[in-house]
Amino acid sequence: MQEKSEITIERIRPKKKRNIFYRYFKQFDLQMMVIPGLLFIFIFNYIPMYGVLMSFQDYNIFDGMRNSPWVGFKHFEMFFNDPRFMEIMRNTIVISGLKILICFPAPIILALMLNEVKNMAFKRSVQTITYLPHFLSWVIVAGFAMSILATDNGSLNIALEKAGLIDEPINFLAIPQYFWTIIVTTNLWKSIGFASIVYIAAIAGVDQQLYEAAALDGASRFKQMFLITIPSIMPIIVIFFILEVGNLLNAGFEDLLILGDDAILRSVSDVLDTYVYRVGIGSGRYSYATAIGLFKAVISVGLLTLANYLARKTGNSLW
């Protein structure tokens, strides 16, 4: 099979090189369908990009971009010299890293586990129950978390007290050491089911004959999982991993903003996005906020490219 496709590609190539427009018009009807999508991306994702120029100005909303003075890298320097810079970068990377470490493999494991379940009714209900939280907004999820973790009348504290594990209620949301655990756990609860859908679908697409052949050769359920299921869905895992790495500087926003409300948690909860919101948008320092946003975007593109480069070595890259 492999050889055959190589041959067809060889045959097409000379044609393509000869005339790209010929190819384009040959698929005119198909190309027309792509245009609305391209236009949409162009208008809403590319045109607004000129706004990043704001980060090199002392932008004044009344003067607009044309009349605001240019100040070079002033806002970038201000950010790098901010006393909180290191702390914010650390929190961003640590929280994001923890999310990748725990929230990324978790749905894969869930999908693998569900794949082994033979009772369809049970499988379906687990799937439904786990993906529902995805549709709740963070305000609600954080509200749940806060009332569970509350000191006065919080269910967790009551449970621990009843079990005799603690004598006095613990103020979970005011102890910095606990914060990352709380954030990662709530994220995991909210995202695990929905993220696993794509893996479940990928597993369903694996050729059943492979399993039958393996079973005949005497492979156990575990062997089948490691030697057939995982390698088959590897391309999907790698692609999602690349996207996840590109998102390293997006450590989350609403979850941190709501759950990390207590000032005592700021040293562990303040990430780039919450900082931009509070300092930049909150007090109308648009240029400063844009500069941080641009800084974040540049790093993200770099990370994405790097991750893709590494993935290309395995043959499963995004482009």
Place this chain on the structure above:
Amino acid sequence: MKFKQQHWYTLLILLLTVGIIAGCSESSTNTDADSDQEETENGETADGEPFVLGEEPLEITMFGNYDWYTMPGWGDDEATAWIKENKQVDITAVDGGGNAEQRLTTMIAGEDLPDFIWTDRGTPVERLREGGALVPLDPYLDKYTNLRDWFGEAGINMLRSEDGHLYQFPNWYNSSPFGNAGYVVNKGIYEELGSPPLETTDDLYEYLKLVQENYPDVIPFEVGIDGQGINVLYSAFAEGESPANINNIAVPQGDQLVSIFTDENYIESMKYASQLFRERLITQDALTQDQDMLIEKVTTGNLAVYAAASPTDHARTGHYALQEEDPDGGYFMIWPIHKEGLDKNEIYPGSYNMMGWNVSVITKAAEDPEKVFAFLDWLTGPEGQASLIFGPEGKYWDGFDEEGFPRFTDAYYEDPEGLATIEEDTANFQWNGNSNFLDTAKANFEATLSEEHRNWTTHWQHTITWDTQYDATQYLNISPLPESEEGIIQQRIGEIFEEARAEALYAQSDEEVEAIMARAEESAQSVGYQTLLDFQTEKWQENLATLAGE
């Protein structure tokens, strides 16, 4: 598989093209800001005959710069229907859609401002003024005189911007004290525990201990959201000061504003609060709880003492709810707690200022700003206020007495519910409430009622809270603009302060509180606290001079 180099080039060229096109298309906008600035300099007084409402139809657009604000339909209630019909004024609002700041920014950028904006004093106003978007109001002051008559020249001078012009129309301005900050006590629990004295900080501590022993499930000391009650406690240690110092993050000392982190009274109050917290006498969710959690506790009576910036809001509902279960229960207020040795008449758990709450500003987008001002001035005057709060003339009031206050009819006394409905329905139209007028008018009525017939809140306002609020007018507008050097410092100081406050509250000993404050002082000084304090001192001294009438 490789993403071809030529594709990268195409992408780059595409991006550059977009940038250039977008950059150029901006050119036609924003050229009139400067020319407008000059126009306002001419003519201190507006010429021509005053505009009389009702002579011709007047349409006004407004924007309330608050996330929670949605203007009800103008003319949907009795009072505004009357104004719409008889004064021919129609008002439409631009809705903030729950994100007022963003909506306002969009309107500024799109040069699509409404006729007037209802917003907080200070930064929002100054930013609009610096951008040349506001109309100075001075030319109209002599022509439409309600504002000057009721608010006074000193007040107007305090509201003037740096350039000497007046741009803002105040709301709920008041020359006598108002506010509800203080301590609310759960009557049922208090009486069952033998009504011990509750005057000093030691009394309070003993009482809270007693509550903890006898009612393990009740919160001994509730502090409201954002730990407001902890700020209220500061007042117990600081004679002649108020929690306004905490909001300013600066304490007056002689003619200087100095660091709060080194202030003895503040440190002492934090030690006290920390001790209460450590011994679980303060609600353990003090800094994290939300409004719902608080309301539940207050309405079910699940607390013994409740201190906040306006505890009466929820306590009033709670009081009536508790009384339904037990006629002897409910809440009452106590005279503010003081530290042993201080003068209890010099303790101020809250503050107010004569400028009231917020302001309205008229923008240059208004076709005829004078007419907008004429309307606002009418609304703050006797006829406007009486119509808005007591309904159209003829039902609850009829004409004015010789002092200029409305003459109430029998219906006013007999139908308090109908009257309350009018005031509630117009709550979101009260853009420039005139407390000087309304309070005097209402006081005549309240004086005729016996205690049990008085509204719970009104009763405590008259007996305790209004006498114990501090006049903080002198500290108005001492904050710098956020983009300025001092503004950036202030933002950092604010964060250091918030963190230190939380750390101190959770501290395990008095020594730790001291160490936290010392550390906070050090970090504050390293980001330029002194520069900010100098700036604030200067503004404060200017205010004092203005208030003294210089």
